[in-house]
Amino acid sequence: MSTVDKQLEEVRETIDEEVPRQITVTDVTYEGPELVIYTRDPREFATDGDLVRRLASKLRKRITVRPDPDVLTHPDEAESEIRELVPDDAAVSDIQFLADTGEVVIRAKKPGQVIGRRGETLREITKTTGWTPEVERTPAIDSPTVKNVRTFLTQERDDRRDILERVGRQIHRDPMSSEEWVRVTTLGGCKEVGRAAYIISTADTRILVDCGDKPGERTEQPYLDIPEAIGSGATSLDAVVLTHAHLDHAALVPLLYENGYDGPIYCTEPTRDLLGLMTLGYIDSAAMTGQQRPYGTEMVREAVKHCIPLEYGDVTDIAPDVKLTLHNAGHVLGSSVVHFHIGDGLYNVAFSGDIDYDSSRLLDGAVNEFPRVETLVLESTYGGRNDYQTDQDDSERKLRERLQDVAETDGTLLIPTDAVGRPQELLVVLEELMDSGTVPEMPVYLDEMIWEATAVHTSYPEFLRNDIESRLQSDDENPFLAAQFTPVGDDEERRELAQRDEASVVLSTPGMCTPGPVRTWLSALSDDPDNTLVFVDKQARGTLGKQIQGGADSITIDGETVPIEMRVETIDGFSGHADRQGLENFVKTMHPRPEKVLCVDGDQSATQDLSSSLYHDYNLRTFTPENLETFRFI
Amino acid sequence: MSTVDKQLEEVRETIDEEVPRQITVTDVTYEGPELVIYTRDPREFATDGDLVRRLASKLRKRITVRPDPDVLTHPDEAESEIRELVPDDAAVSDIQFLADTGEVVIRAKKPGQVIGRRGETLREITKTTGWTPEVERTPAIDSPTVKNVRTFLTQERDDRRDILERVGRQIHRDPMSSEEWVRVTTLGGCKEVGRAAYIISTADTRILVDCGDKPGERTEQPYLDIPEAIGSGATSLDAVVLTHAHLDHAALVPLLYENGYDGPIYCTEPTRDLLGLMTLGYIDSAAMTGQQRPYGTEMVREAVKHCIPLEYGDVTDIAPDVKLTLHNAGHVLGSSVVHFHIGDGLYNVAFSGDIDYDSSRLLDGAVNEFPRVETLVLESTYGGRNDYQTDQDDSERKLRERLQDVAETDGTLLIPTDAVGRPQELLVVLEELMDSGTVPEMPVYLDEMIWEATAVHTSYPEFLRNDIESRLQSDDENPFLAAQFTPVGDDEERRELAQRDEASVVLSTPGMCTPGPVRTWLSALSDDPDNTLVFVDKQARGTLGKQIQGGADSITIDGETVPIEMRVETIDGFSGHADRQGLENFVKTMHPRPEKVLCVDGDQSATQDLSSSLYHDYNLRTFTPENLETFRFI
DSSP states (O other), X not given: OOHHHHHHHHHHHHXXXXXXXXXXXXXXXXXXXXXXXXXXXXXXXXXXTTHHHHHHHHHTSOEEEEEOGGGSOOHHHHHHHHHHHXXXXXXEEEEEEETTTTEEEEEESOHHHHHOGGGHHHHHHHHHHOOXXXXXXXXXXXXXXXXXXXXXXXXXHHHHHHHHXXXXXXXXXXXXXXXXXXXXXXXXXXXXXXXXEEEEEOSSOEEEEOOOOOTTOTTXXXXXXXIIIIIXXXXXXXXXXXXXXXXXXXXXXXXXXXXXXXXXXXXXHHHHHHHHXXXXXXXXXXXXXXXXXXXXXXXXXXXXXXXXXXXXXXXXXXXXXXXEEEEEOSSSTTOEEEEEEETTTTEEEEEXXXXXXXXXXXXXOOOOBOSOOSEEEEEOTTOSTTOOOOOHHHHHHHHHHHHHHHHHHTOEEEEEOOSSSHXXXXXXXXXXXXXXXXXXXXXXXXXXHHHHHHHHHHHOGGXXXXXXXXXXXXXXXXXXXXXXXXXXXXXXXXXXXXXXXXXXXEEESOTTOOSSTHHHHHHHHTTOTTOEEEEOSOOOXXXXXXXXXXXXXXXXXXXXXXXXXXXXXXXXXXXXXXXXXXXXXXXXXXXXXXXXXXEESBOHHHHHHHHHHHHHHHOXXXXXXXXXXXXXXX | OOHHHHHHHHHHHHHHHXXXXXXXXXXXXXXXXXXXXXXXXXXXXXXXXXXXXXXXXXXXXOEEEEEOGGGSOOHHHHHHHHHHHSOGGGOEEEEEEETTTTEEEEEESOHHHHXXXXXXXXXXXHHHHOOEEEXXXXXXXXXXXXXXXXXXXXXXXXXXXXXXXXXXXXXXXXOOOOOOOOEEEEEEOSSBXXXXXXXXXXXXXXXXXXXXXXXXXXXXXXXXXXXXXXXXXXXXXXXXXXXXXXXXXXXXXXXXXXXXXXXXXXXXXXXXXXXXXXXXXXXXXXXXXXXXXXXOHHHHHHHHHTEEEOOTTOOEEEETTEEEEEEEXXXXXXXXXXXXXXXXXXXXXXXXXXXXXXXXXXXXXXXXXXXXXXXXXXXXXXXXXXOOXXXXXXXXXXXXXXXXXXXXXXXXXXXXXXXXXXXXXXXXXXXXXXXXXXXXXXXXXXXXXXXXXXXXXXXXXXXXXXXXXXXXXXXXXXXXXXXXXXXXXXXXXXXXXXXXXXXXXXEESOTTOOXXXXXXXXXXXXXOTTOEEEEOSOOOTTSHHHHHHTTOSEEEETTEEEEOOSEEXXXXXXXXXXXXXXXXXXXXXXXXXXXXXXXXXXXXXXHHHHHHHHHHHHOOEEEOOOXXXXXXXO
16 A cells, blocks of 8 residues: 555545544545545535634644535536526626536626525525525626636646646655755746746656747747656656746646656636637647647647646645745736745745735735745846836826827837737726827737737636726726727737828737747837837847847848838836835845845846845845756755 | 667678678677777788778778677687787786777786787687787786776676667767757756756757765755756766766766666766775765665666777767767866757857866876867856965975874874875876885885775776876886885774874775774874874865864863874975966866856855856856856857
8 A cells, every 4th residue: 555545544544533423435536636525415414614724723734625526517508507506687697617626606797696695505506406505796897718717727627636646645645765855956037038947856746837938939948858857757747836837937838748757737717718728829829830730639739638737825735845935926917926934944935936025906016025045046037237127107298209109100119019918908007098198099909919918817707906996896997898898809900000091009918029920010019110119028139029129120021021111119017027126125025034035037137137236235145057957956 | 770770781881882792791880989890800900001091081080990799709718818918918907808909908017929920829729719909008906996897897798799789870860850959958056066967958969077975964965856867767877977986976876877877877987996996985985984885786787888988089979969079188087078069050068077177196187278168167166256276386395295294203194095096196296205214114004995996097008198007017116016106995904903003104094084094093193293194185065174274172072082193284386287377277268268168066155266267257148156056159
C-alpha cells in the first residue's frame, strides 16, 4: 500500500470517528490540494457548522465536503428541473454545472428571484437535484470564453476528477529527501523583455513559474530543454504556476502538455479563462502569418483542464514541501504576485510577475505584504533610471488632447494594444471623457479579441476595484456598455471603416504591431497626417512597433511599403506596469523587506539600473541573472 | 542509416582513394576520440610516413592505424613466442598486451637486449606475432596496481572495444542544437573542502568534472541527484573528466556506474591506475569501520574499464562541440589542469583541479599557458589571506629538526598522509637527509597503500621531473629504493613496531586521521612525549586530525580515550597545493589572463579572500559559488 493510501486510510478512520452515525461518508480522496469528503448527506453535514472546522483542525488539511455524485441529478435533467423551479421573472441567462465542486452556477438578470423568499427556491433546487446552487447576476456582456471554459470542464468532469486525484496524491506524498535547499533557475526573461519562465526547486519539488513567448521573436522560446526544466522528462515537473495570462508569461504553457507534462497549473480563475482566450488567439495569429502553429488547440484544452484556480490570499499546499499563495498584482485582471513558502519555515520566495504598485482605473495596486519573504524575483520592465511614466491624470490629459485633435480633423486615433488589460483601462477613460462631453462622442472600434477580453472582465467583477465592481452591476453605470463601443470582426470591415471620413478611435491588437489585425489598420491609416497613432505599450526591440516609435519614415506590411505620415505618440501611463518609482516603492514599502532581489523581466540596462539602485538605496543583495543560471538561496 | 554511419562511409571512401592498393584496410571505426583504421598490413601502412598525416589532414580527425585483430597472435601464444625470441640476458620481467592499440609492452632489466641489433629482435617480434612491441625498463618497484589494471584491460578487450566504439559514435554524432551557451553547475566543493564535482554543459553536451567525497563527512556527497547531474538519468551525461585520483576529487566516480552511467572517464594513465588503487582502499576503509560500502569492487572495475587515458597537451574531441586538453597540474602524479574548448572558437573554460604552481621534489609546477581561456575555475584550498606556507627549504629544515629530535630520544615521528603525492615527496627528502648523514639513518615505515602508490610512481617516470625520472632509471640513485624504507602490512605489525625503543619514522594513511591505519599508530604513540606528530595536510573541519591540530588533550579511538602527550606540529610546505601566493602567481602569470574566475575547493573564508583579492588586484570578475548553483558564461 502506498504511503498516500495509508495516509488516506488513517484520515478516513478519524473522519468515521468524528462524523455522527446518521451521515454517510461514501468516499475520502485528495483532489488537488484539497481533502474531499463525499457524502450522501451533504445538508446534514452542513448543519453541524463546527464539524468541518473540527475535522480540518484535527487532520491539518483543507477540507471540502461534496455530495456523492450518486445523489446529483445528471446536468441535463437538473437544468430542466431548475428552469421549472425558478420563476420566469428571474430571467435566467445560463446555468452551468461545476462538476468539480457539485455546484451549479445560475446566472440571472434578477438574482433575488432565483434565491426566493428566504432562500426557499435554492433549498428546493438542492433537494430536487442534489447540486448546490450559486447565484450570480448575468454579466453585462456575454462572454463565450468564460462559458466555453465552464461547459468544457463540465463535459470533461470524469477526466478532471482523475487529474485532481492524481495531483492530490502527488501533493500529499511523503517527502523523499532530507536535503534542505531552495533554488531558482532562469529559463527566460533575463536581461530581456519576454519569455518569462523560472523554475523554483527543492530537493523534492520542481515548479515552473510562467512560460511566455518573446514578442517579435518566435524562435526565442524559454530554455525548456535543459534538464532542470523538462529536458529530463516533463512529468518530473510538479506544478506550473501562472502569474497572469499575457502571452509573454503564458503563451507556451500549452506547449508543456504537447511535451508530455500532465500536471496542474495554479492560477486565478480569470487567468485560466484568459489563458484559453489568449493562447487560441496565439495559434490563430501564427496560422495567419503562415508560421507553424506552436501547438494544437487540443493542447489549449489540456492546459485549461489542468488548471486549479486559487483565490487571492488562500495558502495552498501544492507539494509536500511547498505552500503557494497568490496575491493581487494590479497588472491585469486576475494577475498575481506569487508567494512560495518552502519547507516548514525554511524559506520564502515571492515572484512579482508583472505588477502595478499604484491603483489603476480597474485594479487595486499590487500587494506587498507577506508573512515572510527572503527573496523577491522582481519584474524590471520600467526599471531603467529614466523609466518614469507620466501619471494617470497626465496620461488621461494627453489622451484627451489627441482625441480632440482627431475630432477636429475627422481623423482616426489608432491605439495598438494587447487584448487584456490596457484596452479595458482605456475604455473606462474613453467612456468617461465622452459621457462627460469633454471630448465629442465618436465611434470606438474594438477588435473582437479586445471585446471578448472585456466580456471576461464583466464575468469577474469581484477581481476589480470596488467602485468598478459595483458599476458593472448596473446597466446604466457600466462603462463597458457605452453605445459607441463597437466590435470589429474582420479585415474587410477594418478596411471599410478606415476609409470613413469621421472622427473615430481604434483599439487593435497586438500592442507591439507584430502580425495581427493592427497591421490592417496601420496599412490603411499610416499615410494620413490627420490620423494619430498612440503607443501605450513598451515596444520590444525588433518589433514593428519599435520601428515606428523610433521614427521610421515608412514601414513594410505584407510586402507593401507604407509611408508614415500620421502623428506618432507614446502615452505610457496606461502600461499596467509600475514605473521606476513604482518598482522602488513596491520594494521600499514591502513588508517584510526581502534580503535578496533578482531583477528580471526587463532589458539589460533596466535590470542593471534597478538592481544597482535597490542595492545602494536599501542595502539589499541584488542580482541581474542571465538566462540559464541557477541561484541557490539556502 | 545513422549520421555517424554515413560519416564513416564517407571517411572510408576517402581512405580507399588515398591508400595504395596493396594495403588492405579491413575496418574503419571510431574508438573513443580516435578514428581507427584496421589493416592487415600495418608495416606497409607505416612505410609511407606521410600517408597517415595526409589522411589526418584530409579527414580532419586524429587517426590511429592498428593491425587487424586477425593478424595478431593470441596473447598467450604471443607471449611464449616473444620469450623465445628475446635472449635470457634481457631479464624480461613482464609482458603486457594492450589490446586497445595492438601494442605489447615488454619490460626488461636490459631493454637493449630486447631491441636487438638495430631493432632486429623487435622486427622479428612483429613479424611473428603481429603485435607492435614497446620496450620499457623494468620499474624499480613492482606495482601490482599497474599490472592488475593492464591485465584486467587485456582480459576485457572485447568489452573495452565495444565501449570505445560506443563512445566514439557519441563523440562524432552531429550536434543537435543551434543554441550557443556554456554553463557550469556546482555539485560540491563550494565554500568547503572536499566533494569536488562540477558539470560543464552546452546545449548538446554535459560533462562532469571530478566526483569526490568529503573527508570525515561520508553523508555529504556531491549533489548528483539533481536533474542537471544524473537525476535525469546517468546515461544523459556525455563524459567524466578526472583532474586527479585523490579521494576528495575521485572517490565517488565508481558510484556513477552503480547509478547507470556507462560513458568514458578522461584522465591521465597514472590517474586511472591510482583511481583503482584509491577507490578500492576507500571501499576497504568503509568496510573496516562497519559502514556500508559506497559501491562494490565491480564498480571500480567498471570505472577503470571506461577510462580513456590522455597525454598532457593532446587536444582531444570528447563531444561534437567540446575539445579537451589536460596539462600538468603539479599537485600529484598524473594530476591535470583541465582545459575545455567549446564550440568552434566559442568559449574556453579551465578547471585547475588541485595545483602546485611551484615545482616540488617530484613534479614540475602547474601549467598556466593556454591558447585561450575566458573562465578559470580555481581551487582555493590555501586561498585565505594568511594561508602562506613555509617554502620547500624551510619545510625541509623543520622536518630535519624533528628527525633529529626523535633520533635523540629514540622516539617515533608519525606523519599522517594520504597515500599519493605527499609521501613520495617526503621519501625523496628523507632519503636525501639520511643518505647525506644530515640525520641518522633510521627505519621509515610505510603503510602498504603508500608503498603501492610509490610503486605506481616508478611505473610512470615520464610524469615526474626530469631529474627524478633519470634517477628512477638507476638502482643506485633511485631514492625510493633506500634500504630503510619498509612497508608495513597489518595492525599487529604496527603495534609491535610502535613498541620498539628506537628512532623511526612512520608514514600512515589517511592524512586527516579519519578511520584507517593511522589510528592504530595514534593510539600506540600519542601518550609518549618522545614521539612527534607532524601534519603535512590541511585538516578539514570535523576530522580527528583537525581536533588534534586544534590542541585536544586527548582523543577517542575505537571507544578508547588516548591522552595526547606527543609533540604535535604542522609543516605545510609539502602540501602539494599552491599557497595563497602561489594561487595569485598562477593567475597573475596565466596566459592569457581569464575574464572570470570561480573560486572553489576551499572553505568559505578562503574562497572569499581569494575572490576578493583577484578582483581588486587583477580586475577580474570573480565569484564564490555555492553548491547547486549554475553560472552561464556565454
